[in-house]
Amino acid sequence: MRIGELSERTDTSRRLLRYYEEQGLILSTRSSNGYREYDPRSVDRVFQVRGLLDAGLPTRIIKQILPCLDQPRVIHFPDATPEMLGTLERERDRMTQRIECLTRNRDAVSEYLETVRLTRASA
Incomplete structure (x- = not known):
């Protein structure tokens, strides 16, 4: 292509x-x-x-x-330097933190939507 x-x-x-x-x-x-x-x-x-x-x-x-x-x-990679490995470890940990934050935010939005839908259904 x-x-x-x-x-x-x-x-x-x-x-x-x-x-x-x-x-x-x-x-x-x-x-x-x-x-x-x-x-x-x-x-x-x-x-x-x-x-x-x-x-x-x-x-x-x-x-x-x-x-x-x-x-x-x-x-x-036999030529992987300690600096590269350290950078990857830090980035992996940072990604994990972002994933956890996104998961919390997704769960909060889901809970909000569920509450709004239940409130509307009972009205």
Whole structure:
């Protein structure tokens, strides 16, 4: 698929997709006319990258861990530095805190909706 289709399917600007490619986060090939061509699996990869960026991971760390997202038990990085491991641990803990916060907020909204619906049903 070309960059326009990938952009539409992922709701990600072409400019941002080119940046992801420049950073080595996604890959493309070039057709004979010079257009970028993306594998259909790029859609999932873009969503993974966006999710990790939203979680606060820097692109340099994302690039290192992306292969692990496909087969986390198979890949081992012998060159993983203590700094990288520390960064990943901090980011993992931060994601856990965000998940807990989102879960509390979701539960509060659900409780509110249930209360409003019960109140309306009894009125």
